[in-house]
Amino acid sequence: MTLNSKSRTLLTILLLLSLAGVSTSAQKPKKTDPCADPQTQVEMTQCAANAYKAADAVLNQIYKQMVAKLDEEEKAQLKEAQNAWLKYRDANCDFVADQYKGGTMRPMIYAGCLEDVTKKRTTELKTQIEERSH
Secondary structure (H helix, E strand, O other): OOOHHHOOOOHHHHHHHHHHHHHHHHHHOOOHHHOOOOOHHHHHHHHHHHHHHHHHHHHHHHHHHHHHHOOHHHHHHHHHHHHHHHHHHHHHHHHHHHHHHOOOOOOHHHHHHHHHHHHHHHHHHHHHHHHHOO
């Protein structure tokens, strides 16, 4: 079976197109974590929210560890202190973020503040756990 000139040309074009498709699909950059290098305000805000959520999850774990070491009276005291801390955290971060009130940065600043204050509270609770272990 011989191919005529038009068939060879068409086959060559199809072959080249298929190779070009493989080449470009192989060169597509891998999807990376947008938080490694956020480029937009939306990405920065989402990354700040993710960081806060992660810090909050750690705090919750440490809080549970602390509760496990306490008697009923101490648990009630811790709960009262934690509720007061939550009110402080929210009010303080509202104050910090309101410097950017009406701006697109405000949610990012708020989430960043929540993360920072939450990490500090986690450190406080870890220290209290260590002190109670002695």
